[in-house]
Amino acid sequence: MSASHCPVRRPPRAAPAKTRLVALLDFDGTVAPDDPTDRLLERFARPEWRAVEAEWQAGRMTSRECMQRQAVMLRATPDQLDAEIGTIEIDPGIYGFVSLCHQRGVDIAIVSDGFDRVVRVVLERAGLSIPFFANTLEWQGANRWRLALPHARADCRSSAANCKCAHGALAGGCIVIGDGRSDFCMADRARFVIAKGTLAEFCCARGLAHASFRNFADATQRLAEWLDLNADRPVDAPASRRGVWPGLNGMSGREPGA
Numbered sequence: 001m002s003a004s005h006c007p008v009r010r011p012p013r014a015a016p017a018k019t020r021l022v023a024l025l026d027f028d029g030t031v032a033p034d035d036p037t038d039r040l041l042e043r044f045a046r047p048e049w050r051a052v053e054a055e056w057q058a059g060r061m062t063s064r065e066c067m068q069r070q071a072v073m074l075r076a077t078p079d080q081l082d083a084e085i086g087t088i089e090i091d092p093g094i095y096g097f098v099s100l101c102h103q104r105g106v107d108i109a110i111v112s113d114g115f116d117r118v119v120r121v122v123l124e125r126a127g128l129s130i131p132f133f134a135n136t137l138e139w140q141g142a143n144r145w146r147l148a149l150p151h152a153r154a155d156c157r158s159s160a161a162n163c164k165c166a167h168g169a170l171a172g173g174c175i176v177i178g179d180g181r182s183d184f185c186m187a188d189r190a191r192f193v194i195a196k197g198t199l200a201e202f203c204c205a206r207g208l209a210h211a212s213f214r215n216f217a218d219a220t221q222r223l224a225e226w227l228d229l230n231a232d233r234p235v236d237a238p239a240s241r242r243g244v245w246p247g248l249n250g251m252s253g254r255e256p257g258a
């Protein structure tokens with residue numbers, strides 16, 4: 001997930017033919033603004049989880065290793081874990097975003113480098129039916145857990161637990177909504193990025209077409225504007241014709257509400 005793992009931008013390659021645009025949503029910090037993974041670790045993991053986190057933050061450990069080591073540090077029964085997950089809030093603007101996507105024929109998927117159990121329980125509780133890809137938290141009996149990585153790839157550019165670059169590459173045309181380092185690689189493949197936090201800084205630095213957002217109400221507006229501007233452009237257009245965005249010349253996109 002570290003930016004330092006992202007190589008210099010390669011020439012754009014032809015995207016695989018696909019007829020529908022896909023919005024790929026990050027979960028921690030984006031759909032669920034309160035960083036649920038950190039919150040669960042804070043509540044249930046041995047304190048050493050912070051040292052592991054620091055190793056990852058410093059770029060000395062892959063997110064793959066970081067996530068697996070942290071999952072093993074959890075000490076919670078399934079009931080305890082689910083009770084805590086039950087308190088996790090989602091951004092209420094997500095409902096409007098989902099409606100817009102349905103109206104405009106845009107598919108949606110959540111791609112998370114966190115725990116699948118968290119995403120599943122939170123979405124069910126919110127009554128949202130959105131396909132998701134996340135790491136598999138496996139109960140080992142009593143209060144022990146381990147993490148399986150069904151979406152890890154040996155050739156992942158960022159050694160992510162869940163290879164978001166692969167999800168971005170699979171989608172013929174994707175729009176990324178996210179906030180952090182785990183989103184850098186898929187943002188690099190996106191037609192348009194709706195970004196906050198370090199992802200917004202990354203997009204500025206790379207000159208990627210993007211707009212900033214604070215919450216999903218903003219993101220919904222930004223997506224609607226972008227779709228209005230780019231509706232007639234083919235989903236699998238080459239990078240030079242991938243889309244326009246008024247803020248791109250200034251490279252920072254438009255501020256929410258601007």
Ligand SMILES: [Mg+2]
Pocket residue numbers: 026027028029030178179180182
């Ligand atoms: Mg995030």
Ligand SMILES: [Zn+2]
Pocket residue numbers: 153155156157158159160162163164165166185
């Ligand atoms: Zn990857």
